[in-house]
Amino acid sequence: MVLGGIAMIALRQPILRILMLTLFVACAFLLPAQNIDIQSEDDKPIEERLVYNHQNTFKVALHSQGIGLGFKIGRIKSIHLTRNWVGEAVSLRSLKEIKTITISQFNSRPFVYGKLNYAYVLRFGYGEDRLIYGKPYWGGIETRWTYSFGASLALLKPYYYYVVGYQPSASGGYVETIEERTFEQGINILGKSAFTKGIGETKFSPGVNASLGLSFDIAKTRTRAQSIDVEVKAECFPLGISIMDSERKKRFFVTFMLSYNWGSRFNKY
Secondary structure, three states: OHHHHHHHHHHHHHHHHHHHHHHHHHHHHHOOOOOOOOOOHHHOOHHHOOOOOEEEEEEEEEEOOEEEEEEEEEEEOOOOEEEEEEEEEEEEOOOOOOEEOOOOOOOOOOEEOOEOEEEEEEEEEEEEEEEEEOOOOOOOOEEEEEEEEEEEEEEEEEOOEEEEEEEEOOOOOEEEEEEEEOOOOOOOEEEEOOOOOOHHHOEEEEEEEEEEEEEEEOOOOOOEEEEEEEEEEEEEEEEEEOOEHHHOOEEEEEEEEEEEEEEEEEOOO
């Protein structure tokens, strides 16, 4: 158990470095030098002086065990608080997945030895953004801390392999065949089968999730919503999720997510 924990920490450290490096690179591209505008509020366009009460955004995300997409439907209660209905769809990989290939087989497709299922998670819930530091009068970055909680639903599609099989022949011997099968110890794998194989066998596992993070608002106008978010997410599936043969019925997952969010602010009465 101790060695397993140490190995997991060792695997996550480079992943965290990649996420943080991606954050800094994204900031470098998304935050070009801003022109300091010291005009008074009265000189600004009317749309820059209004207070908006709705904010809807979409996001693309990279997390420590996959990628994802999401959205937020927000109600701006004040400059300090925004309440959101949130939704996400993410892929979920095991940290133990390693791709390999059968070198003895010509044109073999790469596969992950011991993989049982593709895993995808749908998340829905409620969250809030609360102000830490507001933007200076000339622009810049606004910082908020965020949290959310809600329900999760994992979709588990079986992972099929092309394997060598043997069928009885009329002469009393056996004939070598190529079959599509899920993982079993000792099977002779030739490669990964098509993704569409096994879609009708998809199973579901319900769960709950919670997240905590920071949001860096980089929008240049009040009508535009644009931010880079960093979050840590905890998730529990009481029935368990089996992605790898060595990790059957795993119930708890903790992931680190970096996302880019964009959308609009508007008034709706």
